[in-house]
Amino acid sequence: MPDQALHILRSVFGYDQFRPPQDEVVAHLVAGGDSLVLMPTGGGKSLCYQIPALVRFGTGIVVSPLIALMQDQVAALLQAGVRAAFLNSSQRADESRRVEAQFRAGELDLLYLAPERLLLDRTLEMLDGPPLALFAIDEAHCVSQWGHDFRPEYLQLAVLRERFPGVPRIALTATADERTRAEIVDKLSLTDARLFISSFDRPNIRYRIHEGQGNVREQLLRFIRDEHPGEAGIVYCLSRQKTADLAEWLTEKGVPALPYHAGLSNDVRARHQARFIGEEGLVMVATIAFGMGIDKPNVRFVAHLSLPKSVEAYYQETGRAGRDGLPADAWMSYGLQDVIMLRQMLAESGAGEAHKRVERHKLDAMLGLCELTGCRRQALLAYFGETLPQPCGNCDTCLNPPETWDASVVAQKALSCVHRTGQRFGVMYLVDVLLGKDDERIRRFGHDRISTFGIGAELDAKGWRGVFRQLIARGLLAVDVDGHGGLHLTDACRPVLKGEEPLWLRRESAAPAAKRARAGKAAKSPAARIAAADFSSPEDQELWTALRALRMELARAQNVPPYVIFHDATLAEMVRRRPRTLEELGALSGIGERKLAAFGEQFLALVQAHHA
Ligand code: ADP
Ligand code: ZN
DSSP: OHHHHHHHHHHTTOOSSOOTTHHHHHHHHHTTOOEEEEOOTTSOHHHHHHHHHHHSSSEEEEEOSOHHHHHHHHHHHHHTTOOEEEEOTTSOHHHHHHHHHHHHTTOOSEEEEOHHHHTSHHHHHHHHSSOEEEEEEOSGGGGOSSSTTOOHHHHGGGHHHHHSTTSOEEEEESOOOHHHHHHHHHHTTOTTOEEEEOOOOOTTEEEEEEEOOSOHHHHHHHHHHHHOTTOEEEEEOSSHHHHHHHHHHHHHTTOOEEEEOTTSOHHHHHHHHHHHHHSSSOEEEEOTTSOTTOOOTTEEEEEESSOOSSHHHHHHHHTTSOTTSSOEEEEEEEOHHHHHHHHHHHHHSOOOHHHHHHHHHHHHHHHHHHHOSSOHHHHHHHHTTOOOSSOOSSBHHHHSOOOEEEOHHHHHHHHHHHHHTTSOOOHHHHHHHHTTOOOHHHHHTTTTSSTTTTOOTTSOHHHHHHHHHHHHHTTSEEEOTTSSOOEEEOGGGHHHHTTSSOOEEEOOOSOHHHHHHHHHHHSOOHHHHHHHHHOOSHHHHHHHHHHHHHHHHHHHHHTSOHHHHOOHHHHHHHHHHOOOSHHHHHTSTTOOHHHHHHHHHHHHHHHHHTOO
8 A cells, every 4th residue: 555655656746755754644544544633834734635535445525724725736636637626615506516526426536625515414415425535624723713713614524523434534734732732633523543743843944033123124125135036925014004005115116015914805815815826926915814725835935024923823924935845034023112012912902811811921932032042943843842952053043143241230220220210111211211311201200310310321222222122022021001111020020130140131233234244145045045056057047937937838828826837846956957858857856747748848848948
């Protein structure tokens, strides 16, 4: 059996080897066992059920929550020569009748269904007929009532076990936490299922987090222009208005961008999403409403212009970059305002106290990740209970270790100033007091006569704001709940305030311009990593562009996204290896027999035409 699976992996999908634990999952499922698979985005979950569906007798039924996602998957499978189809509400009646007939005739290897469709009596009856190879329940975390992707219909999927006892089930998700996992097992009655967990590391993603000083928009623009010109990316913003403004501004600056947020009509959103998927080099500026079900593999960067609410959210959103395994960037800029605003939003929310406490811890963990001086990836993985023994070498703190400085005295001054002014003023006011500013308000409150007035000459206003941000982030200061941004001391600050404990803080980047110049030389950007490392010559670059153009032409003709024809990684291999025969071409990763037959000649001719 495993031999057959490996043969299918090679001949149909064009890949050489399974990525662990794919091989084990496939063997277990082929043998008829139930399983729960936890794998990060881009880990390769789809093959875990697609290949067993081809090996086992009958049709594999895939439950998938999003129409766009199933359409993409089916399109990709058809290109690979797999007999796949979907049934969903976007279809015309005659189309679904045709698919049903195919299924009844045993002509489908894989049938994709939305859960609500599957649960219709009519559908369940249909499934009673022909032999079924397996049930795959994709995005299985949708059963979780606590997660933000909750789908009530998922709860009813437990019916599959009773109704089709002999058919093995596999549930898959990229959501890693214990509680969700337990809920999936419980709600889908997967108590006997074998659990497969792979590492959640995404080594190709470079994590970069910095305090947004100065003009964040300009920094983003420079980042895209310098490192990802002409490439696809997602920029996350907090508000709808910002999203719309930024998309317009980027477009004006020559970076084609579209907005996506809950305030746009369904129609506009669907159109923007379709363009993002179907075109190359488009940037989506979005609120968190955008993302689930985007399996565009060559999203080269995800940028955050504000702080995510939790490490889970950060991980999930950044995880949309680089699904194809090629270098990608997770770039984030955040500031004092974000911290204060998120803390306030939390305090003002109508949630119960216990819930708020959980959310507060989550936000604190996210801030901790931002202010970290060690390896980001080690901390990120540790958060999910995984240990990375060595610093990763592919995050900003590894590439440019931040300097730290003994901020004990400075912190004492800041904390003491909060204390002496009565624990009710915001950062701006406190900084003014520390700097001894001549200000009517300060005089009115008599704060020009307290001991901390004017004792902060060692830092400028920006420096002091950085110190306050870090003190808040570390929980030594807390933001008031009333919405005015007043700060008060926490218990955690006592040892520092009393001078019993030293405090080391990150040194804030002094002159952003100078730092960038250094960073630019030290670390190759992902674009440079693809373009320069692999395509050092203009000829290579030219061939790459030509291959992408051919791919786009073929994709347009068939009305599918370009990556359904070939992935970037496969085109890059063509440039690097310069295959001379169809056989050599077919040996490249990602080219199965069907694709070789369909597109081989055209791509080969193009490679040949570019032979120097
Ligand atoms: P997930 O659903 O876990 O996010 P996918 O199933 O979409 O991930 O796979 C991510 C990418 O990895 C796809 O481009 C897929 O073709 C590729 N991939 C999966 N398994 C392998 C493998 N064994 N060898 C090479 N590429 C693979
Ligand atoms: Zn690192």
